[in-house]
Ligand code: NI
């Protein structure tokens with residue numbers, strides 16, 4: 001599996017021969033200004049919730065890739081209403097795809113669309129394929145529900161927000177990694193704006209002290225997982 005980080009909470013995963021892109025937000029992110037949006041490939045775009053910092057570039061990337069957009073019904077319904085019809089709406093639960101299964105799991109956060117319309121529940125994703133499994137928590141605080149993740153399978157890695165203020169901070173995320181029984185976590189949703197600025201060396205130490213690894217790929221970097 002290969003993961004490419006596009007800044008904030010946007011990342012792509014190549015898995016089981018497919019390209020999955022999560023939470024596209026690049027054009028509004030100064031630190032991601034070197035990312036060429038038009039060069040991003042995606043077979044699927046998965047949206048954790050409706051906030052602008054997770055969906056701002058969904059239309060430009062969906063139009064250029066014809067990707068299938070997956071999200072909770074209220075989010076995909078809104079995307080369809082704006083004119084992009086290649087969507088599958090689901091709800092908290094599991095769905096089969098041509099690369100494996102997509103399970104939307106609860107996230108404790110809020111969700112509304114950029115125009116203020118209702119965004120349904122925010123969510124995370126558990127992706128399971130023949131090549132491997134991973135968990136993306138989405139924007140969330142630490143929740144006891146994360147203890148259910150290992151019941152769905154062994155996660156090869158997890159992607160979690162670590163910026164605090166709106167989501168988990170590193171101390172929360174290391175407990176979330178324990179709940180999910182996941183040794184490797186890719187940290188996202190940090191350092192984009194002052195409220196979510198963190199000391200990355202301290203964050204990595206928190207994970208190391210707990211016997212886990214916090215991976216912080218540079219924006220534009222691809223790592224093998
Ligand atoms: Ni959010």
Ligand code: MN
Nearest residue numbers: 051053054139
């Ligand atoms: Mn966010």
